[in-house]
Amino acid sequence: MDWLALADFNLVARHGGVGRAARAAGRPKATLSRRVAELEASLGLRLFERGGRTLRLTQEGRTLHERTSALLTELDETAAGIASGGSTPRGLLRVSAPLLFSQIAMGRLAAEFALKYPDVRLEVTTEDRAVDMVEEGYDLVIRVNPHPDETLVGRAFMRDRLVVVASPHLVRPADGLAVPAVVRGTGSGTEAWRVASATGRSTLMVDPVLGLSSMIMVRDAVRTGVGVARLPVSLVSHDLAAGRLAHWGDVDGPEIHLWTLYPSRRLLSARVSAFLEHLKAAFPTGEPHELAAFIGA
Template sequence: MDRFLEMQSFNAVVEAGSFVGAADMLGLSKAAVSRHVVELENRLGIRLLHRTTRRLSLTPEGRVFHARSKDLLAELDDAEAEVTSRRETVSGVLRINAPFTFGILHLAPLWGLFRAQHPHVTLEVTLADRLVDLVEEGYDLAIRIAALENSSLVSRRLASTRMTLCASPRYLQQHGTPRHPADLAAHQVVAYSHFATRDEWHFKGPDGPVSVRTRPWMHTNNGETCRAAALAHQGVILQPGFLVGQDLAAGTLVELMPEYRSTELGIYAVYPTRKNLSAKVRLLIDFLAAHFAARGGAPDAAQGS
């Protein structure tokens, strides 16, 4: 028996919740799907599914096998689609969403390069810091910078960036330099509105995790506004390295308490589904991944590039 067909039938049953639904998905008879799953269980010598007249459920071994075999099937789909896309001339509209500042600093210079490689693709790029609904709003791909939680979306990690605590030298001369996160409660702070923890900032220090509730004098939903306020000596900010890396290198901003590390965020390409992923989306993801890999996976070092 074809091991691929066994795995495909088993995964279809799990996803559809029934043998009838799996048969419809695969274009096979219910009897054929059932036979494939039974032969898979016999070959492995393990029951993967609990079957009753009312419902199906995975055994513990079935959950493990489902997770691993689902990934294997997805990798096979990816390999086939990648090979196919290399011989296709891709065309059409590609709708992309990205965070505002990251989109300007690190993505805007890339669109022309991608266009030069794929001249028949038309790009529609929208910049917004809010979390868009890819399916409802019709986006093919979004760039998200986050500690990405589990979701129904599919993602590929492109790079990472570290949240960096910093302020200008003049601000520190006037207000003193904080030595411990607790000191931030007494400092002027400019805060980013979309932080998941709002005004409570978390760090990992020499003695373990530590957090402090800051008292911002200003909130803003734009990281560039935070940066501008810090450069104007208006307070302490916590912003990603891709935004403040050049300022730190120039000395116009100073990193504070480097022994207390804040969150490292992943930079992801996010898309609604792996199944039937279009060639133009796949090519863009590969293009972006190659670009950031060439910079060591950290756009912080690519500031202004």
């Protein structure tokens, strides 16, 4: 098999078209088109569906791309590692992180990493959805309580928990009466929140009066006294300590775990290893108070 043609095929597949691939790589479109055509001829397979101005991978093309793109990346990284002494992080590192963690921590984390490793070009994208790492070209993703995936490996680096908080001026209602609530997303009618406190477990009836798209917005709104909210303790620790918010109890449910994930079939590159160690250094124990302190700093 022509490895150069295979590399050009993956370049076109990754960018979704010959024109975009040519612009990204600074290569002639005619050369890329010819390389892909030669690969199709040698394999006796059609790898792209061609129509109008778009290219779409066939089933065979998708399978070839998924199984060879990581291998070619490993070969490039191995060659670059040998040339540079093998241990210096360098090159492009693409990370996908959830919205809240990005808003409260990734700006500073990314800047500190960039200062420490100037040969790495770090790109962080905020995504709450489960991205396809291979198809979308990510080296590492950070996810909240991810579903098991046999194609990915990783580890939890941070724990957190949800607490019910409100303005100190908001009076807790008698049992059975609903209290106004601020929720992430949309609320539909009265809800029952299970709350655990020092006195035991109870049910808090809430009436969502405000739906917002981010936890930061929910926190800012609940400070005004408009209603109660369920928020990560790391996000509201400073407000609780300063008396701006009151703690009504912990949400009776599983903890929040933040995971770093990467494809199991890829060798761990020096830049991914460096970023994992960077997270470990920032949050040595992974306890909520460490994230709270990081936010406060």
